[in-house]
Amino acid sequence: MESWVRFSAQSQAKERVFRAAQYACTLLGYTLQKGGAAAELLKTIKQLEAHLSLSRKLLRLGNSAEALEAAKRAVHLSDCVLRLCITVAHLNKAMYFACDNVLWAGKTGLLPQLDQNKWSQRSFRYYLFALILNLTRDAYEIRLLMERESRSISAKSSLASPSVLSPGPENGEFSPGFSAPPFPALPVLTARLQRQLHLLISVLRNNPPLLLDLLKNLCDLFIPLDKLDMYPTSPGFVGACGLTSSILSILTILYPWLKLKP
């Protein structure tokens, strides 16, 4: 019970739980519709989903300030790629929250003349930019870690067999080997790809925060892609992605060591 009290005291934590519930409703509604359930039940689930969505908008009313503060903090990061990606991602999130607040005012009736469709599209566009920047940051971190890992592997292998002097395929992962032919044969390519894949898997396995963040951003990506009609899927798929990313996000709140820093 202690952990629930501490958990729910954080506004963000409650919002994540409602997000998980909202996308669970989307998924459930889609599944029940396909399964031919009663119209009454579908209507209730749709009402619950709309209620959760509007209430979450209410709960997010101050979040622009938080995103701006996070952007201010990110400006001081040492790594320039991380600095760029994270700052611009937070700024986009701040814009997304601002559009979201305007949408809330429109849905509540405070701004009855508001073009809800236009503002909804706008908010999803900012959300998409923020997600793309987060994924870029994830890719950059993965690349850095893979380079480090491959260097440590080659250092270990050169220690193990010091007679190997010529740069072999293990050493020359990211820089083209001078002795490599311009168009390597297919077996060499597949071997190289396999090594890259092994490296990627080992990097992700040793860095659960990075893996979690990558999965979360990938799942989240399908939501604006569907809403902006760039890659339309089904409401069920969107619901499943939203639910997965919400659960992963709840995990990072419950276990703070799983949160990717900075």
Place this chain on the structure above:
Amino acid sequence: MESFITFTNQSQGRDRIFRATQYACALVKYLLRKDSTRKELLQKLRSLESNMSSGRKLFRLGNTVNSIDAAKKTLYLSDPVLRLCLTVANINRALYFICDNVLWARSLGFLKGIDKERWNLNANRYYFFSLVMNLTRDVYVIAQLMVQRSRERQFQQKVNQHLNESPDVACVIIPQLDAFLFLLIESLKNHPAVALDTIKNACDLFIPLDKLGIYQTNAGVVGMCGLVSSLIGILSVLKTSLKMKP
């Protein structure tokens, strides 16, 4: 901005802001009810108020657990009166939250078979009992403070000075009442948290008193009391020294 973020990050902080807005809407609605030119504004206020209210009902979904946890903690207090008052108050709050959650489910279309009026009545009753227990605790703490203060020699000198410096006033107002009020104010001066908590609970009391028909006022009084108690609540979250402990 930092303090705003820390404040809103706490679930309770956000809820108090929404509560203050909800009761402010109710108050303004009451004040403008006769104004026919403001129909659009009244409509907006009505929808904002109902939106805040339904959102808050959703956010309160887990609060039963919080109240039961608080009741478990107050069970170990040393003072028996405090132990009784606070534990019973927390249990009543937990029951109020259960009724509130059931009403939330009903409003969305689940649990269609339940009697909405009866559950509403019970919710108000439990809320009323918890407020009465909280006020009892406030009165007990104030009485303790007053007894403690009256025993101080420094205070006894002060009260004699006060009664002697305006003898005409002391004759008009009953000297015992004057001395009592003086003692009350002196005791509460150094304990603003107790004073604020008493005012907050007293204001909150008008809400269930009106809903249960025990002491019917009007929507304006209810709105004003709700707004004042929410503002005091916001103060106590912002400045933890103003929050009454335990």
